[in-house]
Amino acid sequence: MFTKHTVYKHDNYNMLTVEVQGKTLVVREISDQWGEVCHKFISRPEMMNWAENRFRAEDFPGGEDQYKQVMNTIRSI
Template sequence: MFKKHQIYKTDKYNMLTVEVQGKSLIVREISDQWGEECHTFLSRPELMNWAEKRFKPEDFIGKEEQYEAIIQALREV
């Protein structure tokens, strides 16, 4: 049994989910540009390290609330 967290979903082609499977955190990122990417992390700090590299504040200029919501949702996994 695993728990799935939806971090964001803008439509059926753009979403990010995290599945907690025991000690593993499996991130599935689906985008209309890149298709589906899957990342497996063994700890929350490892997940947040990836998230800070993947989601940069400068990419969200004018959309700071969206950035904060994504990072906060990942912290709450």
């Protein structure tokens, strides 16, 4: 059984979800610019490293507060 977590969802075209599939973490980025991009990680530290390198506070409409919330949500998975 897979567990799906919604990290953020601005609308139906801009969202980030994480599926826990046993030991594998599948991150799906959906954006109106790039469509759906799927990333697979075999550990949480690997996923966190990707997230820390991928996102910046200016990427989010809510700025620094929303960035911190997204990173905390990813950490808690």
